[in-house]
Amino acid sequence: MKIQERAVLHNRFDVKVVDAVSGKVKQTAVGFNVITNYYFNSRLTASPLSKTTDLFRYIAVGTGTGTPAVTDTALFTHLTRKAVTTLETVYEYPTSHTTKQIKLEATECNGSTITEVALEGYYSGTFSTTYYIMSHAMLQDSEGNQIAIAKTDTDVVYITATFYATCTPSGFGTNGIYPTAENNYLFQWLLTGSTDGTVRFSRFPVEYSSDMSVKYQGSKSYSFSGGTGNTTTYQYDLPVTTFLDSECNNRIVKHLGVAGVGAFTFPNHEVFPPYAVDHLVIGEGDGVTTEFSMKCPLIQSGTVRIFINNTEMTEGTDYTVDLENNCGDWYENYHSAGLTCKNAGVSFGDLASKTPSSNYSYRDPLAWWSCYDTTVYPSSCTVNDVSPVKIDFGTANPCNTLKIDILTVPTARLDLLKIQYSANDTDWTDVTGLSRTGQVWKFTEVSARYWRAFLSGEGNTTVVVTSSGMTGSPITLSVPVASSDTASIVAGKIKTALENNTNITALYDASVSGADVVLTAKTPVANVSNLNIALSNGTCAGLTTVSTSTNTTAGVAAVKQQENIYVTGTIGTAGNATVVVTAAGMANSPITLSVPVTSGDSSTVVATKVNATLAQNSDITDFFTISPDNGRYVRLTAKTAADNDATLNISIANDTCTGLTAIPTSTVDAAGNAGTKQVETLTVSGSVSYNWTYNLYYQSFPTRDGQSFGSTFFLGKTVPGLKFTTPPADGAAITASFALEYPFKTENNLLRFTYSVQLQRG
Secondary structure: OEEEEEEEEEEEEEEEEEEOOOOOEEEEEEEEOEEOHHHHHHHHHOOOOOOOOOOOOEEEEEOOOOOOOOOOOOOOOEEEEEEOEEEEEEOOOOEEEEEEEEEEOOOOOOOOEEOEEEEEEEEEOOOOEEEEEOEEEEOEOOOOOEOOEEOOOOEEEEEEEEEEEEOOOOOOOOOOEOOOHHHOHHHHHHHOOOOOOEEEEEOOOOOOHHHHHOOOOEEEEOOHHHOEEEOOOOEEEOOOEEEOOOOOOOEEOOEEEEOOOEEEEOOOOOOOOOEEEEEEEEEEOOOOOOEEEOOOOOEOOOOOEEEEOOEEOOEOOOEEEOOOOOOOOOHHHOHHHHOOOOOOOEEEOOHHHOOOOOOOOOEOOOOOOOOEOOOOOOOEEEEOOOOOEEEEEEEEEEEEEEEEOOOOOOHHHHHHEEEEEEOOOOOOEEOOOOEEEOOEEEEEEEEEEEEEEEEOOOEEEEEEEEOOOOOOOOEEEEEEEOOOOOHHHHHHHHHHHHHOOHHHHOOEEEEEEOOEEEEEEOOOOOOOOOOEEEEEOOOOOOEOOEOOOEEEEOOEOOEOOEEEEEOOEOOOOOEEEEEEEEOOOOOOOOEEEEEEEOOOOOHHHHHHHHHHHHHOOHHHHHHEEEOOOEOOEEEEEEOOOOOOOOOOEEEEEEOOOOOEOOEOOOEEEEOOEOOEOOEEEEEOOEOOOOOEEEEOOOOOOOEEOOEEOOOOEEEEOOOOEEEEOOOOOOOOEEEEEEEEOOOEEOOOOOEEEEEEEEEEEO
């Protein structure tokens, strides 16, 4: 293959004389140059300067007269030269340019009359430096008349040279692709000397040939300087680059060319006519198998012929062929193989947020080719349900296989790989029919734009509840949790599990508040010191282990308030004793009772009579329990435990009787206390997620057909391609004839490429 690119070159000078004090422009001039043979000879033949050197290092100034010619080797009368400052180099289609400038100070070249200028390159030898003019121009005014600049000590002179290269990329045929202007190495070579020295081919479509500088599946370097130039025709023929029979085999060629120049796009029947394959052996029937690999990818539509024992079968009736995916498990056929982690719509765990390694060029985990960069890739990244491997294919792509090469997936999680798809990047669905062989996962084919994969943290979290007095303590619960469950979701599931255990609910009520799981004692009892709710991951992953729960509220036992009076004295004069019972919340409090007593009644008898009288008052008996007779004691106990009532009192005194010792204030046996129900809190933190450390690689790469690759992750569709309606009979010979319209590099063929550049003075 040979391609020719054309470029037209021209140059102009702009001169401005400025007053050294005021800065006002005093005079202007232009110069439309002749590009000398030195420029073309250097670019085409490396004489007198290298083909790839910067030829615009100096601007020379002269005072001579004459007409510039392409054969000029120096100014007519050399005055001085100065090293240039590059003001700008702009790459645009169709014309790019570089602009250089020098400044003659007020102290330089005074008394001289400047008439001519030139761009110069130079060669620095051991003992001397030689300068070569690349262009030559006489100064002119705006009307095209030659003029001169009389340099004085009040003048500052700015001399600006702009060198232009005009090129409209072409020559790579129908659907050819070309570099972006800023990556066009033809422009760069002509303006600065930079070149692209690699022929590449890509399996996957790219928009610009310059994308192939990183997206390629085969490459071979060549010497740009090894080309042959012709100074008569101004043509530069690059050397032929040949991919040998041992190089870059078993690869499809979608684009072929030089990233900085251009590339063919296939199929292109003018460049690569369809290649016929005749009676390729596909396999042998066994009477059972209906699916076979066609062994060659991307077959031309309408060319397939299938034979069984040399008898041609009928397509659509006897068999069908998948023209795109007909080579089975083929790396390049995976949809993800055409992507890198730098593509828009691709995220590989937290890779993008990690600091790149400055020591090694780690490989892109998604790109099938040798894609690496010290400024992009860290040594590893973390993949989980929050930061999964996620791919936006841009359009819906059918997938049925995910493969992870090189990297060893943690054994404990192998069967917990989640593969999900979505139509909108919001609602995700697990693939169905998922099965695994080694580190290859197969599933029912489904077409979707968005895909993601991660190792699930799902499983059973373990909850252990301990409490003295609880049957079966400690009680261990296994609570099923799902991947991506948040702490609050997990807390809700734990609460349900607690409620479903009758031994726990006999003593405690379970509740949840956010991520807090709460056990509350059903009754206020003394604090159970060993009450505890422990949490661990069990078979799930991502939750924070909690060994000791929080005793949010200590338990306090309930106490019924109790008070008494100790009757003292013997009745002298019969009559009534007065008893007053006071209590907050008791109906009709305070209640005054008259207790009949008889002369000679002892204190014990009086106490018995008081108890009998108290028992006859329903307001008192509704509120208190009256203790049985117990000598001289009269004792009341509140029926309900409540906070201590400071107003509760039993008093006794003589009314119409005599002989009793008055007791105005009763004695507290037990202060009242409503009690406190113990509260124990387990705070769940983390989420159900498995942090998978995905290691990247920079050395010891596996190779395939001479291509080192660091890719570990492939997602796409793999099918045998050829499907028979009825299984071929046992021992039947299956052959196929078809045509390939993509170059397919194998050990049986060579792939050659060259191009030429045609230069022209503008």
